[in-house]
Amino acid sequence: MDSSEALPPPPPIIPANFVPTKAESGKAPKAGKEESQTKFLPMVRRGVGTKGQKIQLLSNHFRVGVGIKDSLFFHYSCIILWFRVGTHGDGHDSPSHGEKKRMRRQSQSKTIKAVISYAAKIPIQAIADALRGQDSEHFQEALRVLDIILRQHAAKQGCLLVRQSFFHDNPRNYTDLGGGVQGCRGFHSSFRPTQGGLSLNIDVSTTMVVKPGPVLDFLCENQNVKHPNLIDWTKAILLSYFNYIKVLMFAKRVLKNLRIKANNIEYKISGLSDNPCRTQKFSMKDGKDSNGEPRLIEITVYNYYKHHKGIELPYSADFPCINVGKPKRPTYFPVELCTLISLQRYTKALTNLQRAQLVEKSRQKPNERKEALAGSLRNSRYGNEPMLRSSGITIESDFTRVEGRILQPPRLVVGNEESFIPRGGRWNFNNKKLVKPMRLERWAVVNFSARCDTRFLCNTIKKCAEMKGIYINPPYQVFEEDGRSRRDPAPLRVERMYQLVKSKLPGPPQLLLCILPERKNSDIYGPWKRRSLADEGVATQCIAPTKINDQYITNVLLKINAKLGGMNSFLSMECAPSIPLLHNEATLILGMDVSHGSPGRSDVPSIAAVVSSRKWPSISCYRAAVRTQSPKVEMIQSLFKPVPSNDGTKDEGIIRELIMDFYETSNQRKPQQIIIFRDGVSESQFIKVLNEELVPIIEACKYLDEKWSPKFTFIVAQKNHHTKFFKDNAPDNVPPGTVIDSQICHPKNNDFYMCSHAGMIGTTRPTHYQVLHDEIGFSADDLQEIVHSLSYVYQRSTTAISIVAPVCYAHLAAAQMAQFIKFDELSETSSSHGGTTIPGAVHVPQLPLLHQDVANSMFFC
Secondary structure, three states: OOHHHOOOOOOOOOOOOOOOOOOHHHOOOOOOHHHHOOOOOOOEOOOOOOOOEEEEEEEOEEEEEEOOOOOEEEEEEEEEEEEEEOOOOOOOOOHHHHHHHHHHHHHOOEEEEEEEEEEEEEEOHHHHHHHOOOOOOOHHHHHHHHHHHHHHHHHOOOOEEEOOEEEOOOHHHEEEEEOOEEEEEEEEEEEEEEOOEEEEEEEEEEEEEEOOEEHHHHHHHHOOOOOHHHOHHHHHHHHOHHHHHHHHHHHHHHHOOOEEEEOOEEEEOOEEEEEEOOOOEEEEEEEEOOOOOEEEEEEEHHHHHHHHOOOOOOOHHHOEEEEOOEOOEOOEEOHHHOEEOOOOEOOOOOOHHHHHHHHHHHOOOHHHHHHHHHHHHHHHOHHHOHHHHHOOEEEOOOOEEEEEEEOOOOOEEOHHHOEEOOEOOEOOOOOOOOOEOOEEOOEEEEEOOOOOOHHHHHHHHHHHHHHOOOEEOOOOOEEEOOHHHOOOOHHHHHHHHHHHHHHHOOOOOOEEEEEOOOOOOOOOHHHHHHHHHHHHOOEEEEEOOOOOOHHHHHHHHHHHHHHOOOEOOEEHHHHOOOOOOOOOOOEEEEEEEEEOOOOOOOOOOEEEEEEEEOOOOOOOOEEEEEEEEOOOOOOOOOOOOEEEEOOEEEEOOHHHHHHHHHHHHOOOOOOOEEEEEEEOOOHHHHHHHHHHHHHHHHHHHHHHOOOOOOEEEEEEEEOOOOOOEEEOOOOOOOOOOEEEOOOOOOOOEOEEEEEOOOOOOOOOOOEEEEEEEEOOOOOHHHHHHHHHHOOOOOOOOOEOOOOOHHHHHHHHHHHHHHHHHHOOOHHHHOOOOOOOOOOOOOOOOOOOOOOOOOOOOOOOO
16 A cells, blocks of 8 residues: 555554453353254255346446455444533523523533443455355454445445435435425445355435425425415314314424424424413523522513514414423424424335325336446445555446346136236236136125216126126115215224115125225225125225226226136146146145334334135135234244143144145145245344244144144245346346346355346336245256246236235235224223233234135235
8 A cells, every 4th residue: 555545543542551351242142042942044055047048137236356355353342331511411491591502512522431342353354255155253244344334435425324325415316205205316335245256236225304494394395285374283273272282293203303403503303392482481591689699580482582582483473392402401492493404314104195206206217227326336436435445345347247047937827728828927818718707796886986987887897897707797786975974084984884785785795896085095995894804704895996997997807806716817837737846745835924014103013914825736826814913023923823722722823724724725635845935034034034933834733733744945035125137238127037046146045036027117126035945845947937937826917026926915915904903093902901011012902803704715816
């Protein structure tokens, strides 16, 4: 290194005579209960596939060179014991006094007492060892150090850091999503081990931020009003004190912890005042009394600013104040004097409109994304990062070239024994009939919408159904909602409609077609689904048509047919049968997913859903089992659940329920092979998911029959990753059926990427399949063919989907059942059960059981 480029010596953080002590955090953990229960570890790759037409691709992985392999990083543990800031304690003063005190503090010295102890030595050599397939205890730590260097590099540029994504405060990066929320485009960058060596994975990333500017402007946009005087809390004050508090709590939740500027000083919002600015009082010093002691007077925030600051507050008088102090020592500012600063994450749940806007505006065509990524790498100037340079880390600027293979699509069978091979990952039912159409003889329409032409709708349904081979009678009746009920709560509207339906129909219908008043997230949907599926046992299809045509109605009929027990298409190899390794042995396929509440809602239970194949050798027909579990818990907790009973114990878990269904629908055969597809698990959870989910599944099987030992294959399907593929010198997406299992895949683990669907909009996101466990013994080609085929059995559409159908079904089942408890007041269901309530514990309400008439159906379709 040239002497002119040498780094300055680091500042002395510990005394020269300090003898470092090894911190406990650096020691290898002792074998305890958790370690002793580890039965499974992720498997290693057995080989790569060979089938398919080869295709040359580019990937957004950039080669990383490690020049100085004997470099070392030193890890220190730092514990801050206490702070001392000047000589003043925190307290509540008048707004002006508080401002002066904070300005004085900025010029005073700050004393921080900390204990720094040596924790670990991390060699760069660990990366090279791991890439050669050698186990290295320091490999993950070394990658983490390199990722931290990138984060620090971005932080010095003033970026917002969100995990491994970086966002610059540049107007070109923002897009308005409405409601005072903006999408901010940035870049993800992380180091990844691959078969070709270490690489830097760079991808476009988007996060939601609060629109900077006056707080009042943000609230107006957030509540969709055009003037501050129309903000909800003003109207609520005029209505009642109770309503004022209710709206205030909503505003407090939106604003809390956001950073503002007031009088050119930055603060964090801790809450809102209990009273409006006009009546909110605080104590302020006003001269001295006769004894020379400071005299305190009570004054309102409004009068203080008007009479002592000379600031008129045309809007703030009847608004609550912004509190930037502590609960017992508040400091208030009128809301119209506060301005939100830029690059603040918006972590609340988005509305459907905002989500649609985010998806629409964050899409990029493959060439656009490729150019953006190349530009990001150039602008990052990682070659000038001192820590990377001193470690001998270099990053190439060219996209990594990889070889993919295009698998042939499977042959599909439809009605009249007609078969065909889809083209481009798509097909249609023009001039085709469904392979197993149902007869729809007893059905009715319920209409919650005032805008739908129900006569035209019913005629179009009958015409399209007959074209697809579905025999359908006219609906028994169209039930229109009384217009006077439309302002009532959704559960009450549903109850009234069901009472009307039951009073008119001679018996339970096969189907109720429900026309919703809104297209997205109608509040009718949850109560209607719960009443239909849990209480009445009636299949139901909800629609909110904006335009009724043959294509729309055909898609609706595909869902209805599957819900009633029909099938729209089969794989021809299901009928032969000739599925690799699945037609000789009874095989059960499971798809598992967990759905969590929206961000910031720690009181909403998570929903675990497992769907299972039935009617072997079919792999197109499924049913679902769904349970609630503790909020934000990713591991599924109810797979094996022995509970006391009169006969000892019985298993009330998910797996027993699904295996019994498989047995009953597959000619009394137990599955000898069980393939599990698990969604939503990160790499750091692989060992955990194997030992907390695969182990209970095995236990559930043994509980049914001690002598029964099926073989298991456990595969994690990941969509939340940042690897993309591009055609070389071509603007369109990679073709459907493209699989990649070399070069940019893991150097040791058994993984592959698959683009099974046709990317029509934006850049295709491949699914990353991680095979953690395989007792069945699939070859790479056989397993990739099965995964590819399972992307063609999705009964809701006429396209190959991006992930295997059982995983997609599990996601749908969890989302639909989550609506069952969405409209319940959790506080009402969490009353005492006679036991001691654990402080801080969240009661988990149980989902209502599905009615026996629909429990085995594809109600989630």
